[in-house]
Amino acid sequence: MPGGKRHALGQHFLRDAGMARAIVDLVAPTPADLAVEIGPGQGALTGELARRAGRVLALEVDRVLIERLRVAFPAIEVLAADARAWDWTSLARPAGGRALVVGNLPYSVGTTILGALVRAPRAIDAMALMLQREVAERVAAAPGSKTYGSLSVHVQLHWRVELALRVPPGAFRPPPKVESAVLRLRPLPAPRVDLEDEQRFEAVVRAAFAQRRKTLANALAAGLGLSVGATREAATSAGVDPGRRAETLNIQEFAEVARRL
Ligand code: SAM
Numbered sequence: 001m002p003g004g005k006r007h008a009l010g011q012h013f014l015r016d017a018g019m020a021r022a023i024v025d026l027v028a029p030t031p032a033d034l035a036v037e038i039g040p041g042q043g044a045l046t047g048e049l050a051r052r053a054g055r056v057l058a059l060e061v062d063r064v065l066i067e068r069l070r071v072a073f074p075a076i077e078v079l080a081a082d083a084r085a086w087d088w089t090s091l092a093r094p095a096g097g098r099a100l101v102v103g104n105l106p107y108s109v110g111t112t113i114l115g116a117l118v119r120a121p122r123a124i125d126a127m128a129l130m131l132q133r134e135v136a137e138r139v140a141a142a143p144g145s146k147t148y149g150s151l152s153v154h155v156q157l158h159w160r161v162e163l164a165l166r167v168p169p170g171a172f173r174p175p176p177k178v179e180s181a182v183l184r185l186r187p188l189p190a191p192r193v194d195l196e197d198e199q200r201f202e203a204v205v206r207a208a209f210a211q212r213r214k215t216l217a218n219a220l221a222a223g224l225g226l227s228v229g230a231t232r233e234a235a236t237s238a239g240v241d242p243g244r245r246a247e248t249l250n251i252q253e254f255a256e257v258a259r260r261l
Contacts, residue, residue: 010106029053038103088120208246217242
């Protein structure tokens with residue numbers, strides 16, 4: 001395969017069978033479950049999923065790999081499909097079983113695919129996703145940490161997130177330049193906060209983190225085109241000191257501020 005294409009599709013193939021098992025163990029498929037794999041590639045995780053899950057759907061965009069996978073794994077369904085555009089909310093959960101999502105995501109589009117997946121907390125029961133370590137850490141970060149940001153808040157609103165495994169470059173062929181990590185994500189029974197307007201909440205969080213070194217009031221004023229007086233007042237009435245930095249606010253505090261803006 002030409003290097004350019006491999007690079008564009010993020011094709012670093014896992015070569016460590018123990019690691020493949022450990023990743024699949026995070027969602028522990030059973031014969032009652034449907035497992036959807038994103039980017040099966042040369043099948044490192046696919047074999048493990050096919051052995052354990054009742055039904056496996058694999059979404060791949062590389063036509064050559066799709067043909068090879070269909071030959072190597074005749075019992076599973078290999079679909080020519082882009083995981084970014086897949087409608088995850090309409091995934092059909094099997095009767096009495098779970099809908100699981102597993103994937104070693106291509107780095108270049110990992111965050112976009114994650115963004116599509118996290119919109120479907122009612123359709124998916126558990127996910128094990130490998131991402132670039134730096135991205136995985138941002139998703140899992142807690143308030144007060146340097147990596148906590150709008151991605152953490154966006155995902156954690158509906159999902160319980162665990163940084164489950166670290167994977168060194170040597171586990172792949174060719175080895176990537178960055179480290180990888182696997183997240184386990186499980187949907188919360190209800191969002192961490194009840195939001196009247198999720199879009200407004202997201203806009204407030206994005207604005208707060210867009211200039212993370214500014215105070216909350218200044219960042220919100222700049223990002224939302226409001227006066228500093230208005231943003232100070234909203235924060236204060238939400239019980240949040242307007243001089244704090246965005247990275248110190250938890251999801252409930254962002255929701256309180258958003259409600260008053
Ligand atoms: N799962 C395999 C493994 O662990 O060895 C391959 C992982 S490789 C990092 C990423 C795979 O995702 C590649 O096979 C690539 O062709 C595929 N891919 C890239 N973009 C995709 C997309 N938008 N939707 C689905 N698969 C994609």
